[in-house]
Amino acid sequence: MNVYWGYGNSGKLHIEIYAKYNGMTLLSSKYNNFMKLSNKIHCRGVTRKGNYWMFCDTIKKVYCRDKDKFISSKTTDTNSMKRFHFVPDDSYINPLSKAYRDFMNGLKQTQSITVNYNDSQTFSDEDIKKYTGIEYKGSELYNTAMMQFIINKEFEDLGYDMLNDNTDEIFDDVDLVMISTIDKFYNSNPYGNEDGVGFLENNYLLQKTESKKYTIPENVLNKLRKANNIIPYKSDLFSWAIGFIDSFSHLSDHIYDEEQGILEKDLYDKNKKIIFQFLDHQFYIPSKIAEFLTKRNIPYRYFDLDNDWYNEVFGGTFEIDRDYTSHASSWKDYQDRYNQVADIAKEYISLRNVTTMKL
Numbered sequence: 316m317n318v319y320w321g322y323g324n325s326g327k328l329h330i331e332i333y334a335k336y337n338g339m340t341l342l343s344s345k346y347n348n349f350m351k352l353s354n355k356i357h358c359r360g361v362t363r364k365g366n367y368w369m370f371c372d373t374i375k376k377v378y379c380r381d382k383d384k385f386i387s388s389k390t391t392d393t394n395s396m397k398r399f400h401f402v403p404d405d406s407y408i409n410p411l412s413k414a415y416r417d418f419m420n421g422l423k424q425t426q427s428i429t430v431n432y433n434d435s436q437t438f439s440d441e442d443i444k445k446y447t448g449i450e451y452k453g454s455e456l457y458n459t460a461m462m463q464f465i466i467n468k469e470f471e472d473l474g475y476d477m478l479n480d481n482t483d484e485i486f487d488d489v490d491l492v493m494i495s496t497i498d499k500f501y502n503s504n505p506y507g508n509e510d511g512v513g514f515l516e517n518n519y520l521l522q523k524t525e526s527k528k529y530t531i532p533e534n535v536l537n538k539l540r541k542a543n544n545i546i547p548y549k550s551d552l553f554s555w556a557i558g559f560i561d562s563f564s565h566l567s568d569h570i571y572d573e574e575q576g577i578l579e580k581d582l583y584d585k586n587k588k589i590i591f592q593f594l595d596h597q598f599y600i601p602s603k604i605a606e607f608l609t610k611r612n613i614p615y616r617y618f619d620l621d622n623d624w625y626n627e628v629f630g631g632t633f634e635i636d637r638d639y640t641s642h643a644s645s646w647k648d649y650q651d652r653y654n655q656v657a658d659i660a661k662e663y664i665s666l667r668n669v670t671t672m673k674l
Contacts (some may be wrong), residue, residue, distance in 0.1 A: 318542065351377075408646045475525075
């Protein structure tokens with residue numbers, strides 16, 4: 316089992332596409348619950364425009380808590396065509412990317428409602444009560460109705476004991492566990508984290524104990540200690556800095572936009588202090604992950620997003636173009652704004668004298 320300890324701009328979407336395209340079973344947090352997804356692939360390929368696609372059966376299983384019960388739902392979508400598009404998030408170099416992404420997401424939502432059932436909107440409350448009755452148990456109708464119930468119900472943490480008791484059910488047969496390491500630059504009041512500093516804030520592996528402390532259950536720790544834990548990083552610090560400066564507003568949830576005009580050129584011309592503090596924060600996240608794992612006796616290795624090969628580390632057969640989820644293709648025709656960001660990146664690297672993101 317591979318465990319990907321991802322964070323902002325760390326290739327999370329790329330490894331997710333890679334895992335799906337290679338038919339791996341993926342465990343992640345979805346709808347605020349544990350979701351296990353696998354694809355039985357019939358055929359795969361690349362479109363004339365360079366987008367990856369696959370024709371497959373998709374099996375989705377969601378686990379959650381309902382009061383004192385551990386419940387799950389499994390649905391199967393057969394003979395489905397999956398296309399993997401990438402559209403950059405809102406950024407500075409190409410200010411149109413956010414609007415284009417919103418447009419594309421609108422198309423995807425329309426298509427998903429038209430072609431496939433929508434996970435959260437298929438049934439009325441009366442339907443859910445009816446079709447989750449014992450007479451329908453074991454049917455696809457029961458599972459679909461139960462899936463909607465789980466997605467729309469008021470969220471409850473599994474809790475330490477429930478996750479600990481059901482670790483095998485959730486983690487067995489998983490090829491890749493996706494961890495999203497939340498460590499926000501601007502967050503001075505974190506919650507739901509083990510160390511009280513915002514690191515791994517509200518992460519789905521961290522569960523509250525009777526003493527109100529958030530920690531990883533022992534059985535989950537045992538799984539992690541036997542797994543291939545992977546910390547992604549970039550050896551090309553210049554492209555790393557450009558990527559984070561370009562994504563600053565998105566990765567800070569736009570909280571500075573109204574106050575200081577983060578998306579305006581003035582931010583970069585007159586207030587580089589904030590940008591430098593942001594880069595300092597982001598630069599040390601891989602080291603903080605390594606320290607977090609070491610403290611819990613979880614072995615790990617680094618994965619160089621610029622040079623390492625996915626098949627060698629994650630065990631797949633099909634490589635995905637390394638630049639498939641890069642923002643760089645959206646920077647065409649914005650050379651002036653790119654040059655401005657590049658100058659700041661060079662200045663930061665020179666002043667901070669940074670050389671590697673690894674411990």
